[in-house]
Amino acid sequence: QVQLVQSGAEVKKPGSSVKVSCKASGGTFSTYIISWVRQAPGQGFEWMGRIIPILGVTNYAQKFQGRVTITADKSTSTAYMELSSLRSEDTAVYYCARGDRGAWYFDPWGQGTLVTVSS
Amino acid sequence: QSALTQPASVSGSPGQSITISCTGTSSDVGDYNYVSWYQQHPGKAPKLMIYDVSNRPSGVFNRFSGSKSGNTASLTISGLQAEDEADYYCCSYTSSNTLYYVFGTGTKVTVL
Numbered sequence: 001q002v003q004l005v006q007s008g009a010e011v012k013k014p015g016s017s018v019k020v021s022c023k024a025s026g027g028t029f030s031t032y033i034i035s036w037v038r039q040a041p042g043q044g045f046e047w048m049g050r051i052i053p054i055l056g057v058t059n060y061a062q063k064f065q066g067r068v069t070i071t072a073d074k075s076t077s078t079a080y081m082e083l084s085s086l087r088s089e090d091t092a093v094y095y096c097a098r099g100d101r102g103a104w105y106f107d108p109w110g111q112g113t114l115v116t117v118s119s
Numbered sequence: 120q121s122a123l124t125q126p127a128s129v130s131g132s133p134g135q136s137i138t139i140s141c142t143g144t145s146s147d148v149g150d151y152n153y154v155s156w157y158q159q160h161p162g163k164a165p166k167l168m169i170y171d172v173s174n175r176p177s178g179v180f181n182r183f184s185g186s187k188s189g190n191t192a193s194l195t196i197s198g199l200q201a202e203d204e205a206d207y208y209c210c211s212y213t214s215s216n217t218l219y220y221v222f223g224t225g226t227k228v229t230v231l
Contacts, residue, residue: 045165047219063217095164103170105155107167108166109166
């Protein structure tokens with residue numbers, strides 16, 4: 001059974017960057033598609049981008065293009081999401097979630113990482 | 120790309136059936152059978168309840184069912200139970216050139 005475990009909460013200053021990790025266990029990491037999705041307080045979900053580790057291919061939502069970088073380390077079955085030029089509106093819970101080629105849904109999700117951007 | 124439209128809240132008594140709608144466009148819900156539904160309890164990560172419009176993952180009770188007509192997908196919960204009280208979100212693949220997935224606005228289900 002696949003499990004995704006994310007890194008802990010972060011507090012960042014405006015203009016800085018944050019890097020969140022997502023470690024997978026219980027499956028074949030390199031064949032997954034890992035997406036990152038965020039949820040601002042009291043709001044809905046926003047898809048940010050994804051990576052296909054076996055191909056090293058990334059796709060980003062246009063809204064975040066240039067500010068987000070998603071990477072993966074196959075040796076440790078860990079995906080990373082780095083968001084730069086942080087502003088207060090980036091305060092949110094960031095989730096990683098597994099997809100699969102030909103499977104356009106997310107299952108499972110990581111537990112979420114709260115990123116707070118505050119001066 | 121706008122979010123898919125869901126009712127803000129739906130309520131029902133235990134044992135009743137409720138239906139949550141999810142309205143998109145011909146660029147997402149209407150043109151692809153890649154609609155999924157997620158249940159989220161407060162402070163918890165989302166859980167997949169339905170994928171590809173009407174398929175249930177193993178472990179999800181058959182009280183949950185999904186369907187689609189035109190640009191609108193629906194999630195029906197039959198035999199409503201107290202533990203079904205949660206937020207529900209739909210999600211669809213989209214052919215938009217700005218992103219791959221679009222989520223719904225979310226629906227708060229209250230069990231009276």
